[in-house]
Amino acid sequence: MQTVFSVGIDALAYGMVLFVISIGLSVTMGLMRVVNLAHGAFAMIGGYIASYAAQTLGLGYAVAVLAAVVGTILIAIPVERFLYRRIYGAPELTQVLMTIGITFCVIGIANYVFGPTLKTIPLPETLRGPVDLGFRSIAAHKLFAIACGVVVAGGLWYLIEKTSFGVKLRASVDNAAMAASLGVRTRIVYAVSFAVAVGLAAFGGIVGAELLPIEPYYALRYMVTFLVVVSVGGAGSIPGALLACLLLGAIDTTGRYLLPEYGEFFFYLAVIAIVCVFPRGLLGRSR
Amino acid sequence: MAAVEQSSVATPAAARPNWLVRDLIGLAVILAIAAIGYFLFPNNLALLTRILAIALLVLSIDLVTGFCGIATLGHAALFGAGAYAAGIAAVHWGITDPLLMVVIGAAGGAVAGLISGAVILRGHGLAQLVLSIAVVNLFHEAANKASAYTGGSDGLSGIAPDPIFGMFAFDLWGRTAYGFAVVLLAVVFILLRLLTRSPFGMLCRGIKEDPIRVRAMGASVHGTLLKMYVISGLVAGVGGALNAISTQVVGLDSLSFTLSAESLVMLVLGGTGSLYGALVGTVSFMWFEDFVSAANPFHWLTIVGALLIVVVLFAPRGLYGSALALVDRFRGSGK
Amino acid sequence: MSAVFQVQNLRKAFGGLAVTQDVSITMNPGDRVALIGPNGAGKTTFVNLVTGHLVPDSGKVILAGNDVTSIGPTPRVRQGLVRSFQVTRLFPDMTPEEHLALAVMQRSGRTGAIFGHYQAKADVMAEVGELLAALGLDHIATRKVAEIAYGQQRLLEIALALALKPKVLLLDEPAAGVPQSDTPRIEAALAGLPSDLAVLMIEHDMDLVFRFAKRVIVLAAGAIIFDGSPEDVTKDARVREAYLGSYANDRSAA
Numbered sequence: 001m002q003t004v005f006s007v008g009i010d011a012l013a014y015g016m017v018l019f020v021i022s023i024g025l026s027v028t029m030g031l032m033r034v035v036n037l038a039h040g041a042f043a044m045i046g047g048y049i050a051s052y053a054a055q056t057l058g059l060g061y062a063v064a065v066l067a068a069v070v071g072t073i074l075i076a077i078p079v080e081r082f083l084y085r086r087i088y089g090a091p092e093l094t095q096v097l098m099t100i101g102i103t104f105c106v107i108g109i110a111n112y113v114f115g116p117t118l119k120t121i122p123l124p125e126t127l128r129g130p131v132d133l134g135f136r137s138i139a140a141h142k143l144f145a146i147a148c149g150v151v152v153a154g155g156l157w158y159l160i161e162k163t164s165f166g167v168k169l170r171a172s173v174d175n176a177a178m179a180a181s182l183g184v185r186t187r188i189v190y191a192v193s194f195a196v197a198v199g200l201a202a203f204g205g206i207v208g209a210e211l212l213p214i215e216p217y218y219a220l221r222y223m224v225t226f227l228v229v230v231s232v233g234g235a236g237s238i239p240g241a242l243l244a245c246l247l248l249g250a251i252d253t254t255g256r257y258l259l260p261e262y263g264e265f266f267f268y269l270a271v272i273a274i275v276c277v278f279p280r281g282l283l284g285r286s287r
Numbered sequence: 288m289a290a291v292e293q294s295s296v297a298t299p300a301a302a303r304p305n306w307l308v309r310d311l312i313g314l315a316v317i318l319a320i321a322a323i324g325y326f327l328f329p330n331n332l333a334l335l336t337r338i339l340a341i342a343l344l345v346l347s348i349d350l351v352t353g354f355c356g357i358a359t360l361g362h363a364a365l366f367g368a369g370a371y372a373a374g375i376a377a378v379h380w381g382i383t384d385p386l387l388m389v390v391i392g393a394a395g396g397a398v399a400g401l402i403s404g405a406v407i408l409r410g411h412g413l414a415q416l417v418l419s420i421a422v423v424n425l426f427h428e429a430a431n432k433a434s435a436y437t438g439g440s441d442g443l444s445g446i447a448p449d450p451i452f453g454m455f456a457f458d459l460w461g462r463t464a465y466g467f468a469v470v471l472l473a474v475v476f477i478l479l480r481l482l483t484r485s486p487f488g489m490l491c492r493g494i495k496e497d498p499i500r501v502r503a504m505g506a507s508v509h510g511t512l513l514k515m516y517v518i519s520g521l522v523a524g525v526g527g528a529l530n531a532i533s534t535q536v537v538g539l540d541s542l543s544f545t546l547s548a549e550s551l552v553m554l555v556l557g558g559t560g561s562l563y564g565a566l567v568g569t570v571s572f573m574w575f576e577d578f579v580s581a582a583n584p585f586h587w588l589t590i591v592g593a594l595l596i597v598v599v600l601f602a603p604r605g606l607y608g609s610a611l612a613l614v615d616r617f618r619g620s621g622k
Numbered sequence: 623m624s625a626v627f628q629v630q631n632l633r634k635a636f637g638g639l640a641v642t643q644d645v646s647i648t649m650n651p652g653d654r655v656a657l658i659g660p661n662g663a664g665k666t667t668f669v670n671l672v673t674g675h676l677v678p679d680s681g682k683v684i685l686a687g688n689d690v691t692s693i694g695p696t697p698r699v700r701q702g703l704v705r706s707f708q709v710t711r712l713f714p715d716m717t718p719e720e721h722l723a724l725a726v727m728q729r730s731g732r733t734g735a736i737f738g739h740y741q742a743k744a745d746v747m748a749e750v751g752e753l754l755a756a757l758g759l760d761h762i763a764t765r766k767v768a769e770i771a772y773g774q775q776r777l778l779e780i781a782l783a784l785a786l787k788p789k790v791l792l793l794d795e796p797a798a799g800v801p802q803s804d805t806p807r808i809e810a811a812l813a814g815l816p817s818d819l820a821v822l823m824i825e826h827d828m829d830l831v832f833r834f835a836k837r838v839i840v841l842a843a844g845a846i847i848f849d850g851s852p853e854d855v856t857k858d859a860r861v862r863e864a865y866l867g868s869y870a871n872d873r874s875a876a
Contacts, residue, residue, distance in 0.1 A: 035413055092412055093358040094599055097555050101595030108589025224420050224544060231417040265428035268421040272406055279414045481737050489724050490733045496713035504728050505699035
């Protein structure tokens, strides 16, 4: 029972971190049809900035998080303007290569600037210790990660379902040409979505830093994981991404606890099974 | 206009010797470069041999990506399967004849090609890419788990191939291994030239350009692509076996996503859809990698990343394709 | 003469909307039939049902005596039911000669061969040469398709269908998008189609229909409202009502 509970919490925390990072990727892939392998690089940039702000500059956790999210978005804007815009609508192979190229550059530059060592982001006092739930205590940062996941999911749901930007976004996902002819400025929708996606990636990178440690090869190590999550959930679907993250998080965490010698074998087996049965993802729409 | 018609009418008769001659020239150039490499870098033959083994992997990716239009990030599964098949045959079954090991490696690669083809061809676009990644990672984890056969993360060592034909022993300097690699690459290259021009090769090109038209001609797209995957597995398997024979170890990195992605990068750098492009891409990438990463592996990543972006934006046909286009333009203006 | 192609009581509905209602057509070898109908009459659905891209709710498609209703599009092609496309679908990087050689080899089951060159196969080259000559494409045989004129691409589309030696040929608007100056060549090609081949042409251009077809079928709202000679079609009251209004509009627009 103890094991089941701690595996469950770990799986939930891991799944939520995956969700916060990859939901932006899912939205932009549904919207702009870009196979973006560099998404993890933005999460990594966020982690590095937060670590620099907190460790070197000695800023508080909340300020560091804010600085990291804003900083990452500022870095991403020229990247979107000059590189991504050239590959919207290009063949997958082109997009894969361009975004791998961006990832490689980010890894190289991050290492040059910050060095090859693992970076930590010091947690505030309240998140450091365990939280006593009465029958069991849990590491507070895991609860925090779960809470962040819930808040992000709720916030996105509100943004997309209840705001006028959400209406424009949904229209553009459905049919960009139609939305444009109805007066939606799709370029702005694209740019804003990209910024939100990158900001969320950075946020997820910081919140998840205890589970996915920040180091130069972060962008390469988890590149595949984020892409897989989006593909399993169905590009562009928020509930799909949430479902995929929780499911794959559970499979991966359980596998690591019970059969550690198999590594990620069951994770990828599940991915193959799901993608073969649902080629558009669990909740992806057919086109 | 009359001149154009005349020349095109005359082409069919003249075409046959034309492409044969071109192929022989191509082969001669490859062998000449191989010989130059041998004399220029006598102390670095191990690297040259590794380049040739990877070149076989890149050629095999070219078969599915360049000629059939399937984007894959999991092709090292086929290469690694060949390497492990040859290595396991040598270590566990005592089959140490190098030619036999190559055959076993090719067979292992073909089986891996059949399996991964069957999985990957179920998806399209993003799903296809993700399936290819999942397949190579699955192979990787399976090899890690089956450490009794594969040596797990320590690698499979103790591969001691016999002399080729009982005459040419594998020496410390890697001369025999290099010669063996050059011969293997030359043979595979010629066979692939024939393959890409064969009726089957034409059908694959057709599928890349318009699968709906191919179906309307009564041909099975899925069956054709699966067959190409198996052939691609044969080629990658030969490369894997060659790597196992020349380095005498097989590591888990030969089944990795990283190798898959890197070799795809090499192909695109050289130019997809051309066997020469695959070779040019492999040689330039690996030579450059050796050169730069000796100084700093992270600078190497930055440079490769920047290079990839530049190629995608400004030379989508790759080094070889762009060079050909330049030559064509030069000739066109010279006329 | 026995029928080479029969469609029996074909029905198809999407949701509650019946787009094909009880359609039956019988064709003999050598038939020249034009299928016409206003936009939205269900021509595209009918073609997809016949070629096997859609499965009918009920009814049968019979090709040369075999029921092919439940087999897929690709095996149907192998049994002799070949179509051309309304918008050309060709391989831009390949030459007309390569297109036709590929089709001839596919028909004779030789595209699985991983060695050998088509130019070395005398019978293939002879057949390709005949087809190229028959459609007047021999002077551009070795140019890339992307570089040849659209009218020539339409001709190649027809040649490609013929290379598969069909029993029944479905031509989907063979002259669509072709400049006026090139239509006589398309018409000549259609006139030269093998005399034992059953041809079903879907077409908008009534001039072409009247010149080509010996029989006209009119489809409106998913049902056949007329099946008879071209002379009678314009006199038929239902056809006038369903179709000629839009035809007259088409004429004035064109």
